[in-house]
Amino acid sequence: MHAGLKITTFAAALAATFGTAYGVGKGLGPVVEDSTPPRHESHSEASPSPDGGGGRAGREAEPAGGLQISEKGYTLDLETPRVAAGRPAGLRFVIRDDSGRAVTSYRREHDKELHLIVASRDLGTYRHLHPARAADGAWSIPVDLPRAGGYRVFADFTPEKKNAENLTLGADLAASGPYEPQPVPAPNTTARIDGYEVALNGALRPGTAGELTLKISRNGKPVTDLQPYLGAYGHLVALRSGDLAYLHVHPNGEPGDGTTEPGPAVSFTATAPSSGTYRLFLDFKHDGKVRTAAFTVRAGVAEAPATAPDGEPTDVHESSGGHGH
């Protein structure tokens, strides 16, 4: 219950504010450096919304997750922006507060202080990692990226501070080596990994919460003994093709709540911030091992986008922001 509610709120906030962020991004590029935003004061992230009254889904111009390296006074300082493809490497980074100090206290979410996602720009490579933090706030984790190219690193965390919100900061990472750009994999509703088959049902819809159900089987038999992983039977991350906007989606229900079964189906509620192509990555744990199933889905293609006729002003740019018309 709690997790589902939280995600819905998060998704609503994204959907409500994405248009503004996109508009800014058009002018300035996908990474908007705002380490000295004109309106942000050091207490802005800690003060309740003064005029919204409705909490997080208010109208404050919040960017979509992962598109910024710096947000709400916090900055992702990636100290290793270049690694070599195909070789074990180490990632090191620090989360800094608005005075430049390394953040050393975090609120645990899903068993961890910080979740690190590394994804290639073409969405062919995905890693969900849990780095170790030194007492001084320096995070580190070994990583092995198979292919050269551009990557995005996402840090998903909540500072331990009154009223602090969950943040996803993103930074660019380059893997050196011969680079061959790849297209995003074609849309699929079945993914295979290590002898498991995962079937995706449901649709990702722009601006509207939709249910996604992932059904896991092995050798044709439904898997009914999934193991809890980070307090859930599955973790789902959605990344938008084109700019890698990040959406962390958690399941409906959790292990031990009396109603949630350990498979074969894991259900999520998700809202796409816009129409477009998304890559979904499901982490699930079985027989002691975490595996990732990946899907490409299109949001909003089957439904005619509600474009405003005759240049009527709209408060979101969702329907005009993608590759459609």
Ligand SMILES: [Cu+2]
């Ligand atoms: Cu994680």
